[in-house]
Amino acid sequence: MSRSGVRNLLKRKLSKPQAGGVSKPLVGGLLIVLILLGFVLWASTRSARAPGVDPERPGVGISNQQIARIEERQQAADSVIDYQRIDRRLQALIAEESMVGLAVGIVENGQIRFLKGYGVTAAGTDDQVGVQTLFRWASVSKGVAGDMVSKLADEGKLSVYEPIAKYSPWIRLPGGIEQRATVADVLSHSLGLAGHAYDNKLEEGADPRFLRGQLSTLNLICPPGQCHAYQNVAYDGASDVVEKITGMPYPQAIAERIFGPLGMTSANMSRQGLVTAASWARPHAGGKHSKPVEVTEPYYRVPSAGGVNSTIKDLAIWMQAQMGLAPDVLSPRALEAVQSPRVSTPGELGRMRKFRERLSSASYGMGWRIYNYAGHKVVGHRGGVRGYRSLVMFDPALKSGVVALWNSSTNQPGGLEFEVMDMLYRLEPRDWLGVDGRATPEQPAPEAVGNGAMGAD
Incomplete structure (x- = not known):
């Protein structure tokens, strides 16, 4: 009625x-x-909150009709991003020999204003990448785990300062320190283990829960909470936490508690979910003249560390949620917990040295990196798994940022995040993408993993 x-x-x-x-x-x-x-x-009221219904309302999402008219959003009076320039530079980028396919999304002032695919899903074909093409997120997936655990903590179902042993029956650390190392230590990569512990064994097919038990045989490089060293096997202890609290498999809990409520209809966490999609990007170890390689399985078996697939549209919606635009799903307190620095990451400054002109500090929260870029707090993450790369970076105060997914092993598109930030902050532009025909320092690679062929950054 x-x-x-x-x-x-x-x-x-x-x-x-x-x-x-x-x-x-x-x-x-x-x-x-x-x-x-x-x-x-x-x-x-419920209808008004449905994703994509009202283009003016605060919230997440964008409808297909709004995507078709997305250029109208780019003409908004409050826009400071030159979308035509971004498009021209991405056209130049996709022409590079190292590129195969690419999808990019930009959120400005909380609103999705740019969604576009470039190139092809597989080298040698004319199957175009679109906004509905699925890619792998790789380690951008880590933010999902951080958010989910923080959400449960905000609901009073656990504390991130309790020992990880209370929630994970599998993880064992040197000297029994799983009884002291906290859930937050797991999510901030500060357990005291050497970086990428047992990633090589994971890639060889070992069961990740078995490997979490074997971590006890390693030596500590520092006490828990005192230093940062990137993990995948240990980080997936977050899956154990979520499963114990919710009583559901990790992918199901995420689908029901986060992806579903946000309207992220394409997001999933399995190899099958990727390769059966109507449009999906094949992985490439090379560029335009290479052939697709196999979609590897190991990092789907540590889903909190590297298991998510989605379209660029859903990754943009995910970024909107990180900006506080879906408080019914992710509360301001839960977001503050994951986006607050917990451990310094000086090694990240070394990897990002190309941007040191404006990048002055780097730290890690829970599943998220936090930077000071030209005096502004920006939050993000990069990801890499064999044949795929990904990035997300945003300014939580301005509710603006960029996401990108691509299906080759080049790191060149990584400069896009800082080209967008420079526009937001009205800084003098730099050729961070390296498409102006001049010699440009190589982009920082995802952190080395295992044998270097198929890891998740």
Whole structure:
């Protein structure tokens, strides 16, 4: 029943003459009308929050109709991003020999204003990358685990400062320190282990839960919480935490508690979910003249460390949620917990030395990197697994940022994040993408993993 219908019904009930005071039927009728009115108001509120319905409302999502008219959003009076320049530079990038396919999304002032695919899903074909093409996120997936654990903590179901041993029956650390190392230490890569512990064994097919038990045979490089060393096997202890608290497999818990409510309909965590999609990008170890390589399985078996697949549209929605635009799903307190520095990452400054002109500090929260770029706090992550690369970077205060997915092993597109940030901050442009025909320092590679062929950054 519409609002006007409820009002008419209420009017008829109230105007009906009564003798001897208010009758019980009238009271009952009024109660029913009030219940109906409350239901209509609730339903209308729910509808207003549905992803992509109202382009002006604060929130996440974008409808197919809005994607078709996305250039209208780029003309907004509050826009400072030159989308035409971005498009021209991405056209130049995709022409590089090292590129095969690429998808890019930009959020400005909380609104998705750019979604576009470039190149092809497989070298030697004319199958174009589009906004509905699936790619792998690789280690950008780590932010999902950080958010989910923080969400559960915000709901009072655990504390990230409790020992990881309380929630993970599998993880064993040197000297029994799993009884002291916290959930936050796992999510900030500060367990005290050497970097990428047992990634090589994971890639050889070993069971990740078995490997988490074998971590006890290694030597510590520092006490828990005192230094940062990137992990995948140990990081997937987050899956154990989520499964114990929710009683569901990790992918199911994420689908029901995060992806579903956000309207991320393409996001999944399996090899099958990637290769059966109507459009999916094949991985390439080389560029335009290479052949696709096999979609590898190991990092799907540590889903919190590197298991997510999605379209660029859903990755853009994910970034919107990190900006606080979906508080019913991810509360401000949960986001603050994951986006606050917990451990310094000086090695990251070394890897990002190309950008040191404006990049002054780097640290790690829980599944997220935090930088000071030209005096602004920016949050993000990069990812790399065999044949795929990914990035997300945003300014949480400006609710603006960029996401990208591509299906080759070049790191050149990584400069895009800083070209977008420079526009946001009205800084003098730099050729961070390296497409101006001049010699440009190589982009920082994802952190080396195992044998270097198929790891998740």
